Amino acid sequence: MKKRFPAALALTATAALALAGCSDPGAGGGSSEPATWPDQNADLSGTTLTIWAAQNSNTVPDSVVAGFEELTGAKVDVVTIPDPYEQSVQTKVATGDKPDLAFWQPTASQLTALNASENLQSLDDAPWLGAYDGDLRDITGILDDTRYAALITTPAVEGVYYNKDVFAAAGITETPASWDELLTVARQLKSEGTTPFFDFGGGTPWATQWWVQVQLADAAQDGLWDRVNSGEEKFTDETIQGAIDTYDGLIGEGLFNDNLKTATFEDQGPALLAGDAAMAVQVNSFFGQLQSLADTAELDEKIGFFPISPTGNVGTFIPDQSNALVAFKTGDATREAAARQLLSYWLGDGYADFVEAQSTVSLQSDVPTPDGVPQALLDASASLSDSVGSMQALAIVNPDLYLNLGDMIQGTKTPTEVAEATQAQFAELAKAIGAAGF
Structure with missing residues (x-):
């Protein structure tokens, strides 16, 4: 399974604009020498560590x-960084304000946004790497052949959550x-008076892209993003433009909730759970909402x-900041070693x-997934393979x-304008980081 993220520079829109004036923001100090990894129970009395986390x-x-404080005598402070988390963290780090550890999206783009080679500790040769189950060891967290992020939970997967009772009432026995x-299923449900899909376009329409x-x-498996990255293929070409057109067509067909333009994420879970809609295309954070209900x-x-997926049941994975941790270079060797020790405990005895x-x-073959984890979450995790x-x-x-x-849903952009605007921004950001072909 080819799962490593590309070693080339990659940035989110916000990070790229912030770093556009820099030359090669991901370069600089190179990989550190292999770090020593203290025993999990080494005494840390008098040491205080800080973890940055989102809300x-x-x-x-x-x-x-x-568990770590009791075992080692260390003190660990968890500090909540206000949303938007990623932008807030980048701003603080740019001014020299660094924690010992932070939750962070372990993609190449977000590791580059933190200037990983300069700011983050290498986690190569960590003692817990061999404990990962199957292909999870190398699915994420790597930039330019150096590991900077420790995966702690299952990466999010884009897929379909559905109400079993609604399917059963419609006589749908197979997914x-x-x-x-x-x-075909969606149109059958609509013909019977059921809302097939719930989505939201009001405020922050982040789920529209799923x-x-x-x-x-299928195209991604066939190298779509390599072609887009090189400028060979564009968002305005048939593959991506066609997917945008199809989404717009499904909306026009009336396959979504009537309040699509004003609905919010908070509305989605209750609607699916109550059977007010049959399905939602979503990621793992949505299931967290369901678990609260x-x-x-x-x-x-x-x-x-x-x-x-177009021809089957292939999932699309998208790790988020709650899935992984990074350890910062703070200049304090004792704290840096203690941060590595905490990661060893987190992915070890703890x-x-x-x-x-x-x-x-569980991401580890020797640690069983606890009883009581909902089957849908197990199925989402299994689809990563x-x-x-x-x-x-x-x-x-x-x-x-x-x-x-979101603008398309609100009627202020056509599908063609969506692709054009996205391609223009992609080219601008790619040029800003010096990508070939732009």
Whole structure:
């Protein structure tokens, strides 16, 4: 399975604009010499570590922090960085303000945004790497052949969450095995008076892009993003433009909720759980919302998951900041070693308690996934084995496709204008980092 992110420079739109005046923002100090990894239980009395977290990840370390402090005598402070998290962190780091560890999206684009070779510790030769199950060791966290991020939870997967009761009432006994089958099911449900899909376009329409990206899974496997990265193919060409056109056509066909333009993320989970809509194309964070609304027994009874792609059931993976941690170079050798020790504990003796506390899928073959993890989350994790990278994972820069799609939903951009605006921004950002072909 070819899952490593490209070694070329890659930036989000915000990061690229901020770094446009710099030459090669990901270069500089090169890889560090292999670090020593202290024993998990080494005494750290008098040492204080700081972890930066987003508002949706600031309780994730709780069990690990408690266990590590008791074991080592260290003190660990978890500091919540205001949203927008990524931009806030980059601004602080640019001024020299660094934590010891931080939650961070482990893609090449976001590692470059932090100027990884200068600011982050290399995690090569970490003692816990061999514990990862299957292909998860190298699925993410690597830039220019150096590992900078430690994966702690299952990377998010774009796919379809569905209401089992709605499917059963419509006599649908098997989940769709291709894009065409998905649309056949959707049209059947609509003909019977059921809303097939729930999406949201009001405010922050970040989920709109999943609708385009799942349609690109086959093309992504065939090197789509390599071609886009080199300038050989564009968002305005048939493949991506066609996916945008199709999404717009499904909206025009009335396959979405009536309040598409004004609905929010907070509306989506309750609608699916209640059966007000049959399906939602979403990622793992959506299931976290469902877990806040119902217990595992109800979720297993009502909610299922399947990946979708044009010709099959290939998932599209997109790691987010809650999935991984990075360790900073602070200039304090004692704290840097203590940060590595905390990672060793987190993915070592503390990992079983961590997955139990989070009720999440284990990434390690020797640590069982706890009882009580909902089946849909297990199915999403299982789909990683043959998944393909998203735009965020494989493109050298990441334009604001979702904002342009949001404009399309609101009626202020046509599908053609969506592709044109996205391509123009992509080319501008690629040029800013000196990418060949731009």
